Amino acid sequence: MLREIDRNREGERKLHEVIKRIEPFDEGAAELARRHSDNLTKPPGSLGKLEEIAAQLAGMTGELWPELSRRAVIVMAGDHGVCEEGVSAFPPSVTPQMVLNFLNGGAAVNVLARQAGADVICVDIGVAAELEHPGLEPRKIVFGTRNMAKEPAMTREEAVAAINVGIAIAEEQYTRGVRMFATGEMGIGNTTASAALASVLAGLAPEASVGRGTGINEETRQHKVMVVKRAIDVNRPNPKDPIDVLAKVGGAEIAGLVGVILGAAALRCPVVIDGFISSAAALVASKLSPMAAAYMIASHLSNEQGHRKLMDVLGLPPVLHLDMRLGEGTGAVLAFHLIDASLRLMREMATFDSAGVSRG
Structure with missing residues (x-):
């Protein structure tokens, strides 16, 4: 019985150790992604959920455009x-x-x-x-x-x-x-x-x-x-x-x-x-x-x-x-x-400055 209790405790201890390693969403990285998106050659927000997915991915990973091919x-x-x-x-x-x-x-x-x-x-x-x-x-x-x-x-x-x-x-x-x-x-x-x-x-x-x-x-x-x-x-x-x-x-x-x-x-x-x-x-x-x-x-x-x-x-x-x-x-x-489309748009689209396009 004691051995079974120990196994239970060990399993839950391992689980809670993993839970403790989960870090908060990186709002700073997400905001950088949104700013970059707003500087692309399009009206702000016009790519809808694709823009928000890109911001989410940045906040999750802490990287502006993470490599997710695997x-x-x-x-x-x-x-x-x-x-x-x-x-x-x-x-x-x-x-x-x-x-x-x-x-x-x-x-x-x-x-x-x-x-x-x-x-x-x-x-x-x-x-x-x-x-x-x-x-x-x-x-x-x-x-x-x-x-x-x-x-x-x-x-x-x-x-x-x-x-x-x-x-x-x-x-x-x-x-x-x-x-x-x-x-x-x-x-x-x-x-x-x-x-x-x-x-x-x-x-x-x-x-x-x-x-x-x-x-x-x-x-x-x-x-x-x-x-x-x-x-x-x-x-x-x-x-x-x-x-x-x-x-x-x-x-x-x-x-x-x-x-x-x-x-x-x-x-x-x-x-x-x-x-x-x-x-x-x-x-x-x-x-x-x-x-x-x-x-x-x-x-x-x-x-x-x-x-x-x-x-x-x-x-x-x-x-x-x-x-x-x-x-x-x-x-x-x-x-x-x-998700792939979202990242490609953010990586490959021209900005207003690089394309010489007026912001309006």
Whole structure:
């Protein structure tokens, strides 16, 4: 028992050490970027969000025009015991099948990542199957979570361990030269866990946080609402303790993404948030470290009910509105192109002085 307590303390100590390393957003660098933008040959503010993205990147990294050509989308994969309740249109067996699809380069995120020049790092953090592949990052913390409608999805130790896996992945990729991250996930049932997290941590009613996920009908959605309510009633997660909430009604892959976000922020690297599930992870990360939110860029507004409300709570305006609800990191990878455009405009456009153009 004492050894288990020591392991718990050690895991949380490591986590809080990383949180302490997250520095405030560099307002001075962001203001320099805005001034440069205002001196380019265009009316001030006329490039809209592209100008603000450039300022955000400067504030995140402390560099006026950071070099972000090495980028990776971290796809965390895990299964959910709550699937026993019939909350998804797909069976849990799809999770390991899709993981192999990612590893073989055949998923949507692979296609979009190739176009964006990004690596796809696929992590088995909680798949309920034994997986082997030379490209897989095998970091299994749980063999699928438990059914949160009946008991906590994970122990606190498991949730912390999964967060620390995400931090380790971010740090390892950083040593390989990655300077911009995107969050991706795979796990049948994870919109149910994300809805529960949103309900507890963002104060959303389950009726507002629960959407159609993989394409369920309205009858099944209403059943899913009741499952989320039951999970919250059974486990009574403490909204003032994000780790308690994550352990009781979250998922291993969501916890892993919390770690990726915190790890990237501690390294002063931008992290591009994907859809609803990634945003639930972003919410947990922001509760653990409010400063971490300054290192996030919201890629897109998904079609999943509750995503807009979650973005409002996080204070992150999505860049794209494409009616997507796939996950995997697809929306985040698409946003890489706009980030590249933002930086190229700031680096390559002429200033009024260099071009000899009157300011008006």
